[in-house]
Amino acid sequence: MDWSDLQVFLAVAQTGQLGRAGAALRIDATTVSRRLRRLEAAVGANLFEHTREGQVLTEAGEALLVRVERMSHEAAGIDHGGDGQGARLSGTLRISVAEGFGSWVLARRLPQFAQAHPRLTIDLVANSGFLSMSKREADIAVMLSRPKAGPIIAGKLSDYALGLYASLDYLEMHGAPARGADLVAGHSLIGYIPDLLYAPELRYLDEIHPGLTPRLRSSSINAQHQLIAAGAGIGVLPCFIGNADATLSPVLPDKRIFRTFWMVTHKDTHQLARVQAGKEWIVAMIEQCRDLLVPRAAQ
Numbered sequence: 421m422d423w424s425d426l427q428v429f430l431a432v433a434q435t436g437q438l439g440r441a442g443a444a445l446r447i448d449a450t451t452v453s454r455r456l457r458r459l460e461a462a463v464g465a466n467l468f469e470h471t472r473e474g475q476v477l478t479e480a481g482e483a484l485l486v487r488v489e490r491m492s493h494e495a496a497g498i499d500h501g502g503d504g505q506g507a508r509l510s511g512t513l514r515i516s517v518a519e520g521f522g523s524w525v526l527a528r529r530l531p532q533f534a535q536a537h538p539r540l541t542i543d544l545v546a547n548s549g550f551l552s553m554s555k556r557e558a559d560i561a562v563m564l565s566r567p568k569a570g571p572i573i574a575g576k577l578s579d580y581a582l583g584l585y586a587s588l589d590y591l592e593m594h595g596a597p598a599r600g601a602d603l604v605a606g607h608s609l610i611g612y613i614p615d616l617l618y619a620p621e622l623r624y625l626d627e628i629h630p631g632l633t634p635r636l637r638s639s640s641i642n643a644q645h646q647l648i649a650a651g652a653g654i655g656v657l658p659c660f661i662g663n664a665d666a667t668l669s670p671v672l673p674d675k676r677i678f679r680t681f682w683m684v685t686h687k688d689t690h691q692l693a694r695v696q697a698g699k700e701w702i703v704a705m706i707e708q709c710r711d712l713l714v715p716r717a718a719q
Contacts (some may be wrong), residue, residue, distance in 0.1 A: 421464075426488050428455040429467060433485050434511035451581040482688040489693050513694045514543040514551070515702075517557035520641040521580075521681065522546020523672040524613030524661050525709060526562075526702075526711050533701045540694060544704050548639045549618040551683050559695045561684040562702070577681040578706045580713040584628065584671035585662040591653040591669055597654075600629030600675060609634040624656055625676045660712045678714075681706075 429450075431606035437457075438449040445452070460467050465480035471634035477485060517526055523546055534542055536600050551557035566574045586596075597603050610623050611634030618639075625632040636652055641696070648655045654671055662668050683702060689695055706713070 422455075422458070424488065425459040426456045426491070427458055428452055429481075429484065430488050432456065432468065432475050433477055433488075434502055435474075436476075436512075436683075443513040465515055479573045479688060484641070486691050488587065494616050500599075508539070509537045509694050509697055510539040511694055512541040512543060513560070513698050514545060514558045515698060516545045516553075516561040517547050517552040518550075518562065518564060518641075520658050520661055521562060523642055525712070526705075527703050529709075533698075533705075537694075540697075546614075548641075556689065558688050558696050559685065559689060559692070560702070562681060563682045563684055564619045564673065566682045567684060571682050571687045573687055574682050574684045577683040577702070578710065578713050579678055579680050581659045581661055581692065581715060582624065582656050582677040583662060583673065584654055584675060584681065585648055586650045586654040586670045586671050587649055587667055588669055590648075590653065591671075593651070596669075596671060600632075600672065603632055605628055608636065609639075610647045610653045610655030612644075614640050621679050627677050628656070628672070628675050658713075659715050660709075663712070665713060681713075 422595055427446065428447075429443065431444050432438060435441045435444060438452045442449045442452045446695055456467065463480065463484065466478050467481035468475040469478055481711060485638075502672070513524075515526070522544055527544060527546065530542065530544060534540070550561055550563055551565065553561050553572045563574075564579060566576075586620065596608060597607060603609060609632060611625055611696055614623075614637075617623060618637045625634065634653075634655070636647055638647065641657070644655050645661055645665070647653065648657065649665060656677065663669065683699065685695060685699065690699075
C-alpha cells in the first residue's frame with residue numbers, strides 16, 4: 421500500500437470531490453481517480469460511492485479514514501515536533517443543532533474553536549429540524565431527545581430551562597398575570613405551529629396551564645423571540661434567549677420547564693479526529709455556560 425495513495429484518499433475524503441482533491445494535491449483528477457482505484461484494489465473494497473454531489477465514503481472508507489487520519493496526524497507531529505495538533509485538523513465538520521441553541525449559544529462561541537483549527541471547515545446547521553445522523557448527514561448533532569435506534573452513539577449533554585417572557589412594554593400595557601389561569605383570557609400567547617413541530621419536546625404550553633393555545637405562531641424560535649420583544653404577547657423561550665434580552669421580563673417565574681440536550685454521533689465516524697475535537701469543544705463550552713442553560717433561580 422502506497423502512502424501517496426493514502427494521501428490521495430485522505431484529500432478526497434476531506435474535499436468530497438476528485439477535482440478539489442487534485443487541486444489540493446496539485447495533480448489532475450484523472451491521476452486522483454487512478455490512485456483511488458489502485459488503493460481500492462489493495463484494500464479489496466470500494467472506498468467511495470459516486471454521487472451527483474461528489475464522493476461519499478462507504479463503511480470501508482470510513483474505517484480506513486480513521487486509520488489514515490491518525491497516520492497523517494502522527495506524520496505531522498514528526499514535522500512539527502509534536503506541537504500544533506489543532507492546526508493540523510482539516511476537512512469539514514458539520515454540526516446539526518436546534519435553531520435557538522445554535523444561534524444563541526454555539527454561534528457566539530464558535531469563533532474560538534475555528535481559530536484553534538484554521539484548516540477545518542465548520543458547517544453549523546442551525547434550523548427547525550435536524551439532519552439525519554443514521555444517514556451520516558452530519559458529524560455531530562445536539563438534539564432535543566435521545567434517538568431510539570440507528571447506528572449512533574448518544575449521550576446526555578446538558579439540561580436546560582425554559583420560561584415565560586414578555587416585553588416590558590407589553591406588561592406595562594396589559595399587566596402581568598399572577599397565575600397560569602390568567603393566560604387563558606386577556607393575554608396574547610406566542611408559540612409554535614402545532615402541525616409543524618419537529619420534536620414533541622416543544623409541546624410545553626400545557627405544562628404552564630392546561631388548554632393554552634398560542635394566537636401568534638411560528639416554526640422559528642428566533643421569530644417567536646422577535647414577536648415577544650416587539651410586544652406582541654407572552655411566550656415560552658429558553659432561558660439562554662429570554663435572559664439575554666434586557667427588554668424582556670420573566671412572567672410567572674415559578675413556572676419553569678426543563679428539557680435536555682443530547683449529543684449524537686455516528687458509530688462509523690465518532691473516532692475521527694475532527695469529530696472528537698468538535699465533541700470535546702462542545703462539552704467544554706457547555707461547562708462554561710451551564711448557568712445560562714439552567715439559571716440558578718430555575719434550579
